[in-house]
Amino acid sequence: MLKPTVGPIVGHTTFQHARLFLRGAPVTNAWVFAGLRYRRTGDPNWSKGFFAELTTDRDMSAVIALHDLASDTEYEYQAGWFNTGNTRPALETLDPLKLQWPRETYRFRTASSKACTPRSYIVGSCRYLRMTLGLPSAPAKGDRIFAAIKRLADTSSSAISALVMTGDQVYVDDMNVVAPDRDYPDILAKYRAAFSQPHIRALMASLPTYMILDDHEIEDNWPANAGGNDNSLYRNAMAAYEIYQASHGPAGEQPDDQPPHYWYQFAQGDIEWFVMDTRTRRNLSADDRRIIDADQEQAVLKWLIHSPARVKMLVTGVMLFPDSKGNDSDTWKAFPEQRLRILESIRLHKIRNVLIISGDVHGSLTSRLRHTADPDFEVQTIVSSPFCNSAWLPFAKSSSFILDQPLAKTAAGDYYLEWTSEVISQDNFAHLTVHTEHIRVEYRDPDGDLLYSVNLPLHPPPQTLPLVV
Template identity: 25%
Template sequence: MAIRSGRGHTRPLRVPTRPKRGRTVTASLPLGPVLRHVGTTTATVWVQTSAPGRVRVVADGGVTAVADTFTVHGHHFAVCEVTGLEPGSATPYEVFLGEERVWPEPGSAFPPSTLRTLDPDAPTRLLYGSCRTPTGDTPEGVVRYGPDLLRATARRLAAEPVEGNLVMLLIGDQVYADEVQEPMRAFLRGRRGEDGDGPEDEVVHFDEYAELYRQAWSDPQVRWLLSTVPALMVFDDHDIRDDWNTSAAWRRTMDDRPWWRTRITSGLGAYWVYQHLGNLSPAERDKDPLWAQVRAARVDAGDEVDAFALRAYEEPESYRWSHRHDIGGVRVLMLDTRCGRALGEGDPSDGSRSILGASGHAWLDEHLTGGPDHVVVASTVPVLLPPAVHHLESWNEAVCAGAWGGWLRGPAERLRQALDLEHWGAFRYSFERLADTVGRVARGERGPAPASVLLLSGDVHFSYTAPARHRGVGEGGSRILQLVSSPLCNRLPSNFRRMARLSASAPVHLAGRIMTWLARVPSSPLRWRLSSGLYFGNTIGEVSFAGRTAQARWYHVVQGGPDALPEVHSTVDV
């Protein structure tokens, strides 16, 4: 048997060795390995281990990386940086804890896990999606939530050769901390007993987050996918709590709950450990102040992680969660649209209310430039919603700020929270600033104009395409396109689908325009429309780039059981 490397060559399949007969296996990986940040010659492997010790990643050809574990609240982790790999290669690897081989697991039906490095000259494919509730594709899970597209993608990639650069963007709601399934509820009941210190159906403590991640990422198919396809991640609200940082009023309400301080500390700390740490390049990780503290901790770094997380919540400007990656000719900007929000309650145009915060906008201005063949802005919440919803959110923000008098501010705030009016349209300053920057990039005013500026998003639990035009961008400028793929596994109930379809209708669009005009909301420099209807099934999006051309696809599972392969639902030339 043979597998293909990223350059199209074949290399022998290395048969994993098995533990010697009669030997007791004491070490294990509760989670991982997860392949995270990759470069042309480097690959980051993240693991969670059952005990402290030394982790070795051993790749074919004798390349080895070694790292000691670090401990956070009694849980053990390691980050191994494998160096000396060939550009554009796919190298099988094994993981050892001490002298014990802990990956791959004996009897795995999947191909060997591989370290996939980047080739600057190769075509690039980006998989992306959000909003996943783990069900294992059980019959009852499929009926309620639909088929799991991460599991289906694992089956697809295990059955077909992978050429060029392939990277997966997980853009929000990797876990649902506030809408847990029965296995997690059972864990909470067993941990807390009858006198719980938080909501019975929500996680609060770091230990509970650790179990939440274990249940989300330990499915064998998902685990193999994460071990062999480089993944970049960013949080959305459910990673912490629904509607996280919707407004200053929402935040005040949460701050008054006795368990919230523990919850936000645990959630952000767990996110840094499980998701964000692997987004960083070796150089970025070495500059991270918390990474230095964690590595220096003598026994357990729980206190250091908690202090960091609480400060990141109370002082959003103290840490940057957004990150940039250049993959071949594609620049990917992963945006923090949650933790860094500025939640002022004054004039919506003065910047005191912002979806990125001052430092987030400064970072985006620095990196959203021309030069690459394509620029991808990954925002968990869509920048371009169905126009009627965008108008509703802009109107609501204006009324919450007093555009129709102080007596309507309270009802408008209640409406904002009830209808989740908290996307880019509800942050006019941020929307206009991003729209202006995108327009200047598309006109070639910030470096050579890329072929496209793509806005990749999830969150809304339906998928669509929205081509856009910016005033002043002629036919020779970059193409601007919003691509949404959501959910991976959390299908909307039928009543919510009806509401979403209504929101995209022409009469509601007209009503929204009238409402924003009456609230004196300035017109947008961007004009967009939905090029097709809303699709409500579970999907994973894929964008393929070759030079200055690109094509977007959406995969879904039409029929069949838990072993069904995904099929292409729709295709758009970019």
């Protein structure tokens, strides 16, 4: 059995369930399979083997789902791929073959169901890995920060529960002027290069990883910049996205006979995440402008209003607030009616502890949204970007954003903004630790050194009044 060519990637992981992605390679005139086995760390015996056939329509990759795991438990596993020549055996006949498993062993931990316990997350976006003639240029630069994240994950006093990547994990359009990637094989090659660099590979093999796309998975400022010949680009880019990013996440659990959507939810104890797709379901018509489609908006509002979670993390690839000073038609600034509907729902339903998580702007910051007539209203944002910038792209600065005028005005009052951090204008990632009374946000550089930290307050849940009979 051979080592995976991409992966393994630990994806969506719950208290009893985990999804693991890996890729092999095509072999001429042969049937190819992926295999995985696991055990609790310290146990002497491995599980039976779990297998999946690898085919070219999934770029020789598969996701193997493990079930009936124990909560808050560390597991170790081995994974690889092999071929059976011109014979296509049934999957159930592969385990008795006594395969020679790869020597490398990986580890992951299932989630804990405990409430009000500290949980940590890594958040980031925008990982530029320039490709020239099909090869990454200076790949160590784009991979360096993931070595620091792996060291932090291995040594943090509060176990890190997940890596949340909020967009631009690949730049399909990184050489858009010189040699744009539009063909399916070229886009697949970009994903293979991006996810097989040594440090990100080691990190994703052990830490549950959640992803959502932004524009550069397709084309800069998609779909506003889409041209008449871009339909094939979109199909190719989304087919690759489904294989390498959506498949191992909650979106990959959708039935095959239903049209896919890329937004999803996941929960860990009393912390819940709603990861929006703010890129592929936009409506740019003047009479009904939407950055997310109607079904997704209703799902977001239902989750915000009815979820009992103590802390709600709402992920958006582009920033909900603050707005940039430029003529920006690509963010929520250009969809003010839909943004206001979400904010008004949070305010009128008195929903507490909503955190907006985003990236995109090549700068990191935290800020707080308040309301002039409603002192109890507060929504905070945590922005983390970029993992690795391009020398061609600027970093955001505090002067890039509008904070001296209301974000929105209503008959009931104005929504206004306050800084709660500096703006970090360099490559970085965010380490979030959710405590009972606050969320600690630490921005760290590509070596893992602390750049800036802030504690964002959390509010206790409203007290339930005793029933008077």
